[in-house]
Amino acid sequence: VKDKILETLTSLRTYSREKGYLASLLYHEEDSSLMRFANSAVSLNTREHLFRLSITAYADRKRATFDLVTRLDNLDEMKAGIDIAAEMVQHSQPLTYQPTVPLLGDTFVDDSSCDDTLAKLGGQDKLHFFNSMVHDLETSDLRLSGIFSSGANTVALTNTRSDHALYFQTSDAQITVVLAHANLKWEVIAEQSAQQVSDLDSQDLRRQLAFLVERYQDEPAQQLPLGRYSIVFGPAATAEMLSVLDWIGFDGGLMKRGYSFLTEDQVGQRVFSDRFTLIDDPSRPETFPFRVDLTGIPRQAYSIFQDGIFQGFVWQQDDADEFGKQPTGHTVPHKSLVLQGGHEEIASLDELAGLPRNEDILYIPFLHYMNIVNPSRGIITASSRFGALLLKKDGSLFVPYNVRLTQSLLDIFGDRVEWLSRETIAYNTSQSYGARNPTALIVPKFVKVNDLEISHSNPSY
Amino acid sequence: MLELIRHEIDRLRARGATYVDARWVPFEQTNALLMWNGNLKTNTAARESGIGIRVLHKGAWGFSASSDLNSLPALFDSAFDQAQTASERLIFPVRLADKEAIQATFESPCQVNPFEVPLSDKVTFLRQMDELLNQAGVLQRVADLTFIRKKILFFDSEGSQIEKLITEAFASLQVSGQDAQGVTQERKFSLGRNGAHTRGWESIDSHLFTQHADRIVTELNQVLVAGECPKEDRSVILLPGIMYLQTHETIGHPLELDRILGYELAYAGGSFVTLDDFGTLQYGSQKLTVRADATLPNTPGSFGYDDDGVPCQNTVLIEKGILVGAITGRQMVEEANARAGRKIFAGSGGCSRATSFYRVPIERMTNINVDPGDDGSLEDIVAQTEKGIILDGDRSWSIGSNREQFHFATEIGWLVEDGRVTDVVKNATYKSDTLPFWNSLSAVGDASTWEVAYVPNCGKGQPNQIMQLGHGIPVCRFDKVRIGE
Numbered sequence: 001v002k003d004k005i006l007e008t009l010t011s012l013r014t015y016s017r018e019k020g021y022l023a024s025l026l027y028h029e030e031d032s033s034l035m036r037f038a039n040s041a042v043s044l045n046t047r048e049h050l051f052r053l054s055i056t057a058y059a060d061r062k063r064a065t066f067d068l069v070t071r072l073d074n075l076d077e078m079k080a081g082i083d084i085a086a087e088m089v090q091h092s093q094p095l096t097y098q099p100t101v102p103l104l105g106d107t108f109v110d111d112s113s114c115d116d117t118l119a120k121l122g123g124q125d126k127l128h129f130f131n132s133m134v135h136d137l138e139t140s141d142l143r144l145s146g147i148f149s150s151g152a153n154t155v156a157l158t159n160t161r162s163d164h165a166l167y168f169q170t171s172d173a174q175i176t177v178v179l180a181h182a183n184l185k186w187e188v189i190a191e192q193s194a195q196q197v198s199d200l201d202s203q204d205l206r207r208q209l210a211f212l213v214e215r216y217q218d219e220p221a222q223q224l225p226l227g228r229y230s231i232v233f234g235p236a237a238t239a240e241m242l243s244v245l246d247w248i249g250f251d252g253g254l255m256k257r258g259y260s261f262l263t264e265d266q267v268g269q270r271v272f273s274d275r276f277t278l279i280d281d282p283s284r285p286e287t288f289p290f291r292v293d294l295t296g297i298p299r300q301a302y303s304i305f306q307d308g309i310f311q312g313f314v315w316q317q318d319d320a321d322e323f324g325k326q327p328t329g330h331t332v333p334h335k336s337l338v339l340q341g342g343h344e345e346i347a348s349l350d351e352l353a354g355l356p357r358n359e360d361i362l363y364i365p366f367l368h369y370m371n372i373v374n375p376s377r378g379i380i381t382a383s384s385r386f387g388a389l390l391l392k393k394d395g396s397l398f399v400p401y402n403v404r405l406t407q408s409l410l411d412i413f414g415d416r417v418e419w420l421s422r423e424t425i426a427y428n429t430s431q432s433y434g435a436r437n438p439t440a441l442i443v444p445k446f447v448k449v450n451d452l453e454i455s456h457s458n459p460s461y
Numbered sequence: 462m463l464e465l466i467r468h469e470i471d472r473l474r475a476r477g478a479t480y481v482d483a484r485w486v487p488f489e490q491t492n493a494l495l496m497w498n499g500n501l502k503t504n505t506a507a508r509e510s511g512i513g514i515r516v517l518h519k520g521a522w523g524f525s526a527s528s529d530l531n532s533l534p535a536l537f538d539s540a541f542d543q544a545q546t547a548s549e550r551l552i553f554p555v556r557l558a559d560k561e562a563i564q565a566t567f568e569s570p571c572q573v574n575p576f577e578v579p580l581s582d583k584v585t586f587l588r589q590m591d592e593l594l595n596q597a598g599v600l601q602r603v604a605d606l607t608f609i610r611k612k613i614l615f616f617d618s619e620g621s622q623i624e625k626l627i628t629e630a631f632a633s634l635q636v637s638g639q640d641a642q643g644v645t646q647e648r649k650f651s652l653g654r655n656g657a658h659t660r661g662w663e664s665i666d667s668h669l670f671t672q673h674a675d676r677i678v679t680e681l682n683q684v685l686v687a688g689e690c691p692k693e694d695r696s697v698i699l700l701p702g703i704m705y706l707q708t709h710e711t712i713g714h715p716l717e718l719d720r721i722l723g724y725e726l727a728y729a730g731g732s733f734v735t736l737d738d739f740g741t742l743q744y745g746s747q748k749l750t751v752r753a754d755a756t757l758p759n760t761p762g763s764f765g766y767d768d769d770g771v772p773c774q775n776t777v778l779i780e781k782g783i784l785v786g787a788i789t790g791r792q793m794v795e796e797a798n799a800r801a802g803r804k805i806f807a808g809s810g811g812c813s814r815a816t817s818f819y820r821v822p823i824e825r826m827t828n829i830n831v832d833p834g835d836d837g838s839l840e841d842i843v844a845q846t847e848k849g850i851i852l853d854g855d856r857s858w859s860i861g862s863n864r865e866q867f868h869f870a871t872e873i874g875w876l877v878e879d880g881r882v883t884d885v886v887k888n889a890t891y892k893s894d895t896l897p898f899w900n901s902l903s904a905v906g907d908a909s910t911w912e913v914a915y916v917p918n919c920g921k922g923q924p925n926q927i928m929q930l931g932h933g934i935p936v937c938r939f940d941k942v943r944i945g946e
Contacts, residue, residue, distance in 0.1 A: 091579065143723065382859055458866060459894075
């Protein structure tokens with residue numbers, strides 16, 4: 001199939017050249033399947049196999065794109081699409097800057113992150129995985145929800161300036177399992193990201209669920225008083241906040257447009273805790289990486305924050321073109337963000353709960369419906385969900401109703417960070433909007449931040 | 462093609478499937494243009510076609526979709542096999558509420574097909590808007606247009622055959638600038654349904670957009686020099702630019718029946734509403750009447766027939782504050798009635814929709830509308846407000862996982878003191894618990910304040926689906942709401 005894809009792109013490039021077009025061709029293929037569970041049943045079992053071609057035509061400073069869902073063997077349709085894009089660009093408006101059509105210096109093929117076994121997992125495999133995971137945990141009151149999404153994702157591109165092409169293929173799976181009480185409305189969650197089939201571990205998920213279920217069943221939930229808390233964030237919460245940081249923090253284009261809380265003056269300055277080191281590391285296969293960006297720039301580990309010091313904004317090609325900057329190899333569907341672990345030797349929630357402590361600690365594994373209240377100040381808001389716990393200083397713990405946190409990322413990742421766990425984990429942040437784009441960040445399993453304000457506390461679920 | 466699809470439906474029925482439907486989309490076109498500070502950053506057209514097959518077998522759903530129509534039998538078999546696997550973990554076998562077999566067509570109102578309008582005309586419109594927005598105080602200006610046109614042919618094993626042609630037009634303007642503290646402030650305008658407008662290119666009314674371009678620039682400049690929103694309790698008066706989202710997030714989503722039944726628990730969340738609440742829950746004050754009205758002409762929430770093949774309806778959800786209805790499709794009403802042990806729902810509310818041929822239909826909002834009230838105009842409501850704040854423009858929104866509480870930030874606020882508008886404030890926010898909030902509804906504006914806002918991008922489901930819908934909303938006032946946090 002790889003050869004067929006590359007041959008097809010070559011044919012389309014030849015066609016474009018013969019017609020005198022300047023064009024780039026981006027091919028995307030996904031073979032996706034998703035089994036969804038709700039109320040302890042399989043509520044949906046889907047498979048979609050889709051081929052997309054995105055054609056961008058250029059004429060001087062003008063640019064236009066035509067996208068189509070097609071078939072790999074339908075060359076006529078794809079050529080017609082190229083003609084449409086070429087026609088569109090004639091009626092476009094020139095940009096104020098010259099858009100770059102990159103010259104790809106080499107053909108780059110990377111299918112090392114594709115595990116066929118994972119990509120082709122069938123419905124029976126998924127059913128067995130879930131059944132073994134929740135066996136004995138599920139009851140008539142405690143119902144299973146979740147998803148097992150898996151598939152193969154292929155991206156390939158070339159352009160009429162280049163004799164070369166880029167090809168990326170990866171396999172991925174995203175597993176979410178929720179046990180929800182039918183009447184009391186509480187829910188606990190365990191999640192897993194997989195790039196190869198050996199990453200799947202149903203018993204690890206089972207252990208996480210069992211720990212939380214026991215606490216939630218035994219401890220009646222209580223409303224937390226408003227006020228300031230020491231909070232330990234789980235991997236989902238940390239990954240979600242880093243995803244927002246990726247957006248309104250160090251993206252050069254958004255900074256130039258006024259939607260960042262960091263400024264160019266802060267490059268080289270310490271803006272976060274000296275415990276905070278964030279890199280974009282495409283050598284980590286768990287992040288479904290692009291080791292070359294879509295303009296052909298080789299990607300290597302790229303430091304964004306080192307010991308809290310801001311190393312600089314990242315620039316994708318189009319923003320770099322517009323604002324006169326040098327692209328940094330970040331013209332990619334997603335980065336490979338890694339928040340480095342710290343020194344705290346805590347590898348599980350069980351260990352966290354058993355840690356001696358001289359204060360109450362609120363554990364928030366998951367932040368629901370995060371939104372940006374004020375991008376210029378980095379203020380986000382979100383609610384806790386899925387298995388929060390209050391770890392009392394006397395060693396006991398209780399279950400809190402959900403609470404709301406409205407706080408600046410400058411505070412959350414600033415000097416209030418007390419520790420990060422040594423152990424890290426890949427957390428899958430893939431969205432299932434539009435085309436498949438498997439995405440994961442590597443984050444410490446636990447991050448402790450002191451003195452954060454809870455601004456709203458639910459009296460019930 | 463039609464014969465082939467019917468043949469395959471019959472074949473799967475003969476294999477033992479309880480129900481089969483197919484949505485063939487011969488074409489779905491989109492055209493999106495976005496001009497940012499004079500640069501046409503987005504100039505994209507797209508076209509897709511394909512078919513989605515849904516099979517109910519042994520009480521479970523299977524679904525399969527492809528853009529390749531050359532192997533229909535394999536595609537139908539794949540959906541059947543998916544259902545077969547799904548049936549191995551089954552608690553509540555799927556049953557579908559009764560409906561008529563319908564042979565029908567529907568075409569959304571469109572005078573000028575936007576896909577027949579020259580690209581140069583669209584670019585000219587955006588350039589005009591960009592020039593209008595390019596004024597003092599404005600650092601970033603954005604104008605965008607999005608058009609969708611799709612044909613959907615629906616067939617089911619109950620004898621229905623429905624053909625739909627839907628055209629949508631969305632457009633918005635946005636400006637932003639930075640205040641003295643370096644904080645970005647913004648104002649925007651989005652096209653809604655004004656009067657009897659249709660949804661083609663003709664709805665892109667330059668005169669209307671020119672008026673709003675001037676307004677949002679003026680208001681942005683007021684915000685840029687305004688003081689901070691106070692942190693205190695006040696009456697909040699929500700204008701349509703935020704009232705639509707309040708309705709969407711804290712009435713629309715909590716009343717999706719699949720959510721209430723726990724089908725979104727692993728992702729989007731649940732609902733504080735239970736089946737016991739229907740007919741009894743005091744959702745809001747007596748001034749609150751809400752309906753899911755998919756018969757309202759000329760909005761994205763009206764589509765003729767849903768993707769279960771059920772005709773669009775006008776269903777009351779909340780009547781004088783009491784919860785009486787939900788957003789429903791064929792599957793969920795049967796399950797809800799059975800679980801409740803009583804007939805809460807008489808039948809499907811016709812709200813089952815899929816965003817594309819490769820997604821499965823789920824309960825979606827149509828037009829979730831708050832009926833206009835009898836508390837007069839905005840000016841009348843302001844005159845009757847002792848200490849309040851008028852809020853407009855969505856800036857951020859975050860809602861609890863059961864939709865039980867929320868936090869919203871708005872683009873602009875106008876303080877109201879003793880019945881008079883005083884100062885503009887910036888960085889306005891408000892938050893509350895859903896039920897106390899709607900029960901604090903103390904004034905509902907009359908028809909003069911009622912507008913239909915379009916929502917082009919409501920996300921729900923796994924795999925996720927983006928849906929277009931509408932909200933008809935009046936100006937509303939809520940008392941003793943926390944602002945400024």
